[in-house]
Amino acid sequence: MAASGATKTSWKLQEIVAHTSNVSCLVLGRNSSQLMATGGEDCRVNLWSVNKPNCIMSLTGHTTPVESIRFSAAEELVVAGSQSGSLRVWDLEAAKIFRTLMGHKANICSLDFHPYGEYLASGSMDTNVKLWDIRRKGCVFRYKGHTQAVRCLRFSPDGKWLASAGDDNSVKLWDLSGGKMMAEFMEHTGPVNIIEFHPNEYLLASGSCDRTVRFWDLEKFQMVSCVEGETSAVRSIAFNPDGCCLFSGAQDSLRVYGWEPECCFDVVPVSWGKVADLAIRNNQLIAASFNQMNVSSFVVDLSHIKKSRSIIQGQIPGDEVLPQPVPKGTTIRRNYERPMTTCSKPERVKQNVESERRSPEDGRRSPSSEEDKDDKESTAEIQAPEDYKEIFQPKNAISRTPPRNSEPFPAPPEDAIPDPSVVQEAVKPIPTADLKIPVPSKNKVCMRNNPRKVSLSSTLKSIVIPPPQIPPSSIGGFPKTKRFFLINISNISFIGCVMKSNSQADINDDSAMSQIRKGHETMCVVLSSxxxxxxxxxxxxxxxxxxxxxxxxxxxxxxxxxxxxxxxxxxxxxxxxxxxxxxxxxxxxxxxxxxxxxxxxxxxxxxxxxxxxxxxxxxxxxxxxxxxxxxxxxxxxxxxxxxxxxxxxxxxxxxxxxxxxxxxxxxxxxxxxxxxxxxx
Structure with a gap:
């Protein structure tokens, strides 16, 4: 990372407490790169604006933890799949439930919206891939071929194909109009977590637990190359918008790959842990990761990243230089022909696909009473009205896509970088009226300017914190005569043990340290053994x-x-x-x-x-x-x-x-x- 804010390569936007229990999935909006949706074990879907700490909207209705989540292409819809196998689609502009879809027998592991038509694909632990018509609440087709959980689904940019990947180490390509499997790639030696289509060419990339990223030619249906530089399972990949390279979010690093020939252009260290999703906007890569209840967002400035085929990171001057990259506009493969209107409805399946039974009247399926009940119990609660109005404007006749702010995320100055240990929480701050911290006089030593001259005992004496209202169930096994708090004063954090007594007893350094060390001996014995x-x-x-x-x-x-x-x-x-x-x-x-x-x-x-x-x-x-x-x-x-x-x-x-x-x-x-x- 660079030393100054003007040349900073990557930085952390923020960290928030996203749910009341563990976060199980998240997704970034690829259209704007400013929306983020999170799903949790609290059975909720929360909607966020990247770089803002407040939850915009909280979506309820699921009765089991949310396992997968996805935005539509224009980000006006969001779908979430749960452990029970149910799907719920919310209309974000109308702030209400749009559809409830039932049919899978196990966890929903993957979702994707069709880029043009009113269709939705879902993959489950029951090994099935289903294509849904969200206008009619109906399952159009069921694609069978995987033998284990389906972990990722992606529609091709032209909307004609569907790619699926799963724990059976395979990547499958389905033809939507013909209703059959076009190709099956079995070269991975571990479960495949993520797949992405090239934005222009007939090329598909896949990342796996075998720590490789593989590229597949969709004209010849064969592997183009395999990159083996990852140090852990590959979970997130994204092509650059112009298709010149592929970004891979590895454990605490971003890697930039080329595929013909296979090579790593750059490696950028970023302390984001296990990144869950990537998006690109204004020459910036936006990334998000989650750990327990916390969600963190990061930015990487792509203008400082090597993406050229002629420059390889670590290349010694005088070495043989690789050929220059192919000029923009010329490709060695066919380009996708994107339709001007929505895609026609797929034809009936012929092989490897089972069509669901459809009732008469133009295939319209009457919703069951169970689904109607689920719709009534599902809600979309707006929690930040100002942020909601800023992002979602009323629908107009021209486009449903809400206007987006196109400004890039600025890098924070060096002296304003937040402490990574401090987590923002989208709740009201605790009142500080009872927190009494005496202001030192001019004759007293300032703790911030000269911390070595301030003893621990004097620090503990100068702080008076009333016991907070903590329910007995949350205290656990701590003795009732003691309470432990994390106190932050002037950006200096320390742990204070406040004794509950009627009189203010004098505490010297030795007694304070003995209180802090209490219990450490037992832990040291356990760790030594x-x-x-x-x-x-x-x-x-x-x-x-x-x-x-x-x-x-x-x-x-x-x-x-x-x-x-x-x-x-x-x-x-x-x-x-x-x-x-x-x-x-x-x-x-x-x-x-x-x-x-x-x-x-x-x-x-x-x-x-x-x-x-x-x-x-x-x-x-x-x-x-x-x-x-x-x-x-x-x-x-x-x-x-x-x-x-x-x-x-x-x-x-x-x-x-x-x-x-x-x-x-x-x-x-x-x-x-x-x-x-x-x-x-």
């Missing part, structure tokens, strides 16, 4: 193999050690063997029933890998006819498979019980339940 156990496991791994080290971790009877080990093994599925399954499956049951969220997540990931890699082998081995003669190797494999089968049957009851839970892990358990169908 854990570090010692991890050193033991590492020594066993170095001398033996993965199986031996995992056996030692299990023998320690410490789930934290096992979780640390599994987090490493899960990153490389090739380390998994059938021997490991017999050792780990009993431990996975403990992890799934743990009260710690990270333990449950690790257990779900490990069980998913085992089911994907070994369930077919286990079922085939147990159902195979007995061999003639003595085959010791086969008998050993049969015994291991039989043991694994029994352990998986026990786990299936746990998964079934937790599949109905609400929250982030409810989705994971429902996915595991689908994978365990083969046990029956």
């Amino acid at each position: 854990r570090h010692k156990n991890l050193d033991t496991v590492r020594a066993v791994w170095t001398c033996g193999d993965v199986k031996t080290s995992l056996d030692s971790a299990v023998g320690m009877n410490d789930l934290s050690i096992l979780v640390d080990m599994l987090n490493i093994v899960n990153l490389k599925p090739s380390l998994w063997k059938l021997d490991l399954c017999t050792t780990i499956l009993p431990q996975i049951e403990k992890l799934l029933q743990s009260k710690y969220e990270s333990y449950v997540q690790t257990g779900c990931t490990s069980l998913k890998l085992i089911l994907q890699r070994f369930l077919p082998l286990i079922c085939d081995t147990l159902t195979a006819p007995p061999s003639v003669g003595v085959d010791i190797t086969r008998e050993e494999r049969h015994q291991k498979c039989k043991l694994c089968y029994q352990q998986l049957k026990n786990l299936s009851n746990v998964v079934k019980d937790k599949a109905g839970t609400v929250g982030r892990h409810g989705s994971a358990f429902r996915e595991l339940q689908l994978l365990m169908v083969g046990l029956d």
Whole structure:
């Protein structure tokens, strides 16, 4: 990052508390790059203006957590899919529910609006892709071909094709007018999280958990190139508007790729964590990420990013220079022919697609009473009227697209960069009338100018904070005689322990430090023991193999050690063997029933890998006819498979019980339940 505000490459716009529970999805409006919608485990959809802390509109109606969300091309509609498989479409200009669509049997994982017609595509954990006519509340077609959850859907810029990607490592291309699958790309070795069409050419990009970005030629239906520079799973990609390069939002960095030949033009460090969506406006890349209840937005100035094919980051002068980029306006592939009007309705499906039953009267489907009830219970509450009026103007006869502010987001000056630890919350500020901070006299030392001359005891004495009105349920296990607060005075943060007593007792530095350190000794003992156990496991791994080290971790009877080990093994599925399954499956049951969220997540990931890699082998081995003669190797494999089968049957009851839970892990358990169908 540059040293001055004038040459700043990237900066953080803001961080807000977006929901009352964990955020599960978000999307940026690609038309304006100024609208953002978030979905949470509180079953709400909240609408935001980028760079403003107040929620513009809160949309309700879903009864289960929102899993996927998407704006229409003109940003006048937003659709959200939930864990129950229902879809709700809201009209943002009218501030009301527009449609409720029912039909999926599991979580909605992906959504996309048709760029011209009144159609909507949805992908689910039930492996189906559905095309909806949102004017008539009807499902037009059901595309079947994926074998696992469909994670991303995208319509082509001309509206003739639909691309889908999923956890089965595949990318599929569907012809909407012909109702059939045109191509299937299976080169990825991990689940495919994101796909994007080139804005002009017949080219498709896909990002996967295998840490690669692949480019596909849509004329020859073959892979053009593969970029392998990512350090983590690829979750967000976006083409530059002129199509000269592709941006990939990696963990704490932005990468700029070319594909012919494949190369990385630039890498920009940005501390955005796991970025969830990207949008481009006025030569600025807008990014958003979420963590628990917080949502952060960032800006990258693309005028300072290398996007040329003739300059590669880190190239040494004198090296061979790559050919100059293809001039604008000339491409090596066909360009999309965008229609002037809305697309015609797709024809009846012929293969790989199942059409839904339609009632007579021009295919119009009568809405069910359940859907009518859902519409009545869905609301759109405007929470910031001024921001709403600024963005959404009344509809006019020419265009439904609301006017947008085309000003770029300015970079903050260096002395005005906000503390990243401070999170803005869209609620009324706490009144500060009771906060008494005496102003130091001229003879006293100013803490801000000379902090070393101010003792901790004098600082604690100078602050009088009345106990806030905290409900007993939120206090937890803290002693009733103490309250802990985070106090920020003159941009200097410290933790104060305010003793509840009738008289103001003198506190010296030693007693203040002893209060702050209270409880640290216990934590240090726990961490020291854990570090010692991890050193033991590492020594066993170095001398033996993965199986031996995992056996030692299990023998320690410490789930934290096992979780640390599994987090490493899960990153490389090739380390998994059938021997490991017999050792780990009993431990996975403990992890799934743990009260710690990270333990449950690790257990779900490990069980998913085992089911994907070994369930077919286990079922085939147990159902195979007995061999003639003595085959010791086969008998050993049969015994291991039989043991694994029994352990998986026990786990299936746990998964079934937790599949109905609400929250982030409810989705994971429902996915595991689908994978365990083969046990029956």
